[in-house]
Amino acid sequence: MSKYKVRIFLPFIALLGFCSCNHTESNVKTVLNEVLTYNSNNFQDDYGTHNAWIEIFNKSYGSVDIAGYQLKVSSQPGDTIAYYIPKGDIQTIIKPRQHVLFWADGKPSRGTFHTSCVLDTLKNNWVGLYDSGHKLIDEVVVPVLGKDISYARVRDAAKEWEIKGTDDKHYVTPNTNNLTIERNEKVDKFQEKDESGIGMSITAMTVVFTGLLTLYILFRCVGKIAVGLSQRAKDKSNQKFVEELNMKKEEKENKSVCGCNDEVYAAIAMALHESMGAVHDVEKQVLTIRRTSSPWSTKWNALRVIPQRK
Amino acid sequence: MGEFLSFLGNNLSDFWTYTGFANATSGHLIMILIGLGFIYLAIAKEFEPMLLIPIGFGILIGNIPFNMEAGLKVGIYEEGSVLNILYQGVTSGWYPPLIFLGIGAMTDFSALISNPKLLLIGAAAQFGIFGAYMIALAMGFNPSQAGAIGIIGGADGPTAIFLSSKLAPNLMGAIAVSAYSYMALVPVIQPPIMRLLTTHKERIMRMPPPRKVSHTEKVIFPIIGLLLTAFLVPSGLPLLGMLFFGNLLKESGVTRRLAETARGPLIDTITILLGVTVGASTQASEFLTFDSIKIFALGALSFVIATASGVIFVKLFNFILPKHKRINPLIGNAGVSAVPDSARISQVVGLEYDPTNYLLMHAMGPNVAGVIGSAVAAGILLGFLM
Incomplete structure (x- = not known):
């Protein structure tokens, strides 16, 4: 690889390396979202029984297949139970911004969503979610909870966790949004505080003007630079032209066009005069050049001969 | 024999229930007349024929009455029908960006690059959007609907469709038809406002010719513009x-x-599909409502406000500009992004008062700035109201 190419590619590789070093949890698409350890009268599973459950949320805007992921649960060091989410079940594909519930009932034979894990109702429980590359992507320590009380993120995929099910405002939300959005807050805010729309108009026009004004300033500068550069190039070419002209003038003054002085011209003129004045033979015939055929000029030889099977 | 005849009779009467004649309502007939009107304007008056013929014919397609309960899967709102599949480009909002790709590839930003202050006229004309937004709020629309209606003032069909599909999908048909109708009516709406707001002296004002723009500047423009x-x-x-991607392909x-x-071929294909499906989405049952009438009224108002604000802005801008750099206010109307129609109007009106004063190249600057401005305005509305 040439030095030039290396010079181009090295910064790209360095940039890529820098970006990969900056790898954060923003790449993680699925998170643990809510856990209920003591299910007395809460959500029932498909067998009609009440069991502890763990909710996983796909926070991205694309579908995610969690087949091959692992759920691990531990209530004290050394007793970790792992559940491998089986492959081949189409239901393990979580749609964008959707939830899926896993039952911590210790009965994996009941189906994909029934795990081998069991949560301890009397101790803190550590729950971890691992991706198919066995990399921990999310974990939470669930405190000891009462009956039908869950430990959940304040809203889906939020960083803060809270205890839910203690009052009417904070209710348990299995398989659904942790915070029910009943209205469009942005629109409501505009409806409340900007009934006439003047606020929106001023804000939006300010942004439009700011954007286009910045573009104007940038292109004014770019234009000035471009004009300056073209002017400089023009000046340079003018200067070069003038220099060349001066040089030619100087040369003309010192020498003639072919670099010979006048004495040489005089000698040539005299030689020509002598030659033209001398006696020459006069030929009777007209001399012509006859065209002859050769392998280089014949049309036949220039054509490609199609090979024929014999 | 009698039974056979009654069997035939029943068959024919069944068939009759499926025909358009049996299912026609006055709404269908009104919409068909509107569609025919669009086609007439496009062919006889040559008002934006590229848009009005597909939309007009789409209105005819969308308003052929049929038995909705028969499950024929022919209507645009019936999931799985051919028209419904084509309509997804509108509802999912992927036709408008493809149209913008084509617009970028055919737009020459030289006029704007050589005289970048014209960008500000494109910004000023966006006041039409927010003026209409305020009036729509006053008329009882909620902020999301008002934002979608206001964008008609940007004079940009694809942007109007894109925004209304996100903010007010139920009003999209009326908004799209209104936006395209008024774009076609630019030669009728703008000149009286331009004449009203300018003096004779202003109309004959000459602008210095634009400088030559280098290839490098043309290449840099879409990159910086996008970023x-x-x-x-x-x-x-x-x-x-x-x-900007389309423009970089060109430059x-x-x-x-x-x-x-x-x-x-790409922009032509998408224009056909967009026009026909938008037209077909105006089914009488969905379209003939009082809201549609209000949207049409607001659309006209927003065009008037946009044109007036562009012209007035230039007049005010001239106060701070040195005499030799002043701008002819007749190019203020071109701030609305109906490319290149509104720029052409500047030229036509300018030539009426001075047959040697060619304003087209100057007007193209604010015109393409209007395209950028309306896309930015749509982004702002989406950011605030989505």
């Missing part, structure tokens, strides 16, 4: 990204085939 506007308003990315000089496809 700046999209960083400022990321919600406008689908439109701005495609607009780079090394992707001639791609640029030709974008500004030729």
Whole structure:
């Protein structure tokens, strides 16, 4: 690889390396979202029984297949139970911004969503979610909870966790949004505080003007630079032209066009005069050049001969 | 024999229930008349025929009455029907960015680059959007609906469809038809406002010729334009990204085939599909409502406000500009992004008062700035109201 190419590619590789070093949890698409350890009268599973459950949320805007992921649960060091989410079940594909519930009932034979894990109702429980590359992507320590009380993120995929099910405002939300959005807050805010729309108009026009004004300033500068550069190039070419002209003038003054002085011209003129004045033979015939055929000029030889099977 | 005849009779009466004649309502007939009106305007008056013929014919297609309960899967709102599949480009919002790709590939930003202050006229004309937004709020629409209606003032059909599909999908048909109708009526709406707001002296004002723009500047423009506007308003990315991408294809000089496809077969294909499906979406039952009438009234108002604000802005701007750099207010109308119609109007009106004063090149500056401005405005509305 040439030095030039290396010079181009090295910064790209360095940039890529820098970006990969900056790898954060923003790449993680699925998170643990809510856990209920003591299910007395809460959500029932498909067998009609009440069991502890763990909710996983796909926070991205694309579908995610969690087949091959692992759920691990531990209530004290050394007793970790792992559940491998089986492959081949189409239901393990979580749609964008959707939830899926896993039952911590210790009965994996009941189906994909029934795990081998069991949560301890009397101790803190550590729950971890691992991706198919066995990399921990999310974990939470669930405190000891009462009956039908869950430990959940304040809203889906939020960083803060809270205890839910203690009052009417904070209710348990299995398989659904942790915070029910009943209205469009942005629109409501505009409806409340900007009934006439003047606020929106001023804000939006300010942004439009700011954007286009910045573009104007940038292109004014770019234009000035471009004009300056073209002017400089023009000046340079003018200067070069003038220099060349001066040089030619100087040369003309010192020498003639072919670099010979006048004495040489005089000698040539005299030689020509002598030659033209001398006696020459006069030929009777007209001399012509006859065209002859050769392998280089014949049309036949220039054509490609199609090979024929014999 | 009698039984057979009654069997035939029953068959024919069944068949009759499926025909358009049996299912026609006055609404269908009104919409068919509107569709025919569009086609007439396009052919006889040559008002935006590229848009009005597909939309007009689409209105005819969308308003052929049929038995909705028969499950024929022919209507545009019936999931799985051919028209419904084609309509997904509108509802999902992927036709407008493709149109913008073509617009970018056919737009020459030289006039704007040589005189970048014209960008500000494109910004000023966006007041039409927000003026209509305020009036729509006063008329009882909620902020999301008002935003979708206001964008008609941007005079940009694809942007109007893109925004209304996100903010007010139920009003999209009326908004799209209104936006395209008024774009076609630019030659009727704008000149009286321009004449009203300018003096004879202003109309004959001459502007210095634009300087020659280098290839490098033309290449830099879409790159800086995208980075700046999209960083400022990321919600406008689908439109701005495609607009500047198309322009880079054109200006780079090394992707001639791609640029030709974008500004030729691609934009033509999408225009046909967009026009027909938008027209077909105006089914009488969905379209003939009091809201549609209000939207049409607001659309006209927003065009008037946009034109007036562009012209008035130039007049005010001239106060701070040195005499030799003043701008002819007749190009203020071109701030609305109906490319190149509104720029052509500046030229036509200008020539009426001075047959040697050619304003087209100057008017193209604010005109293309209007395209950028309306996409930015749409991004802002989307960011605030989505």
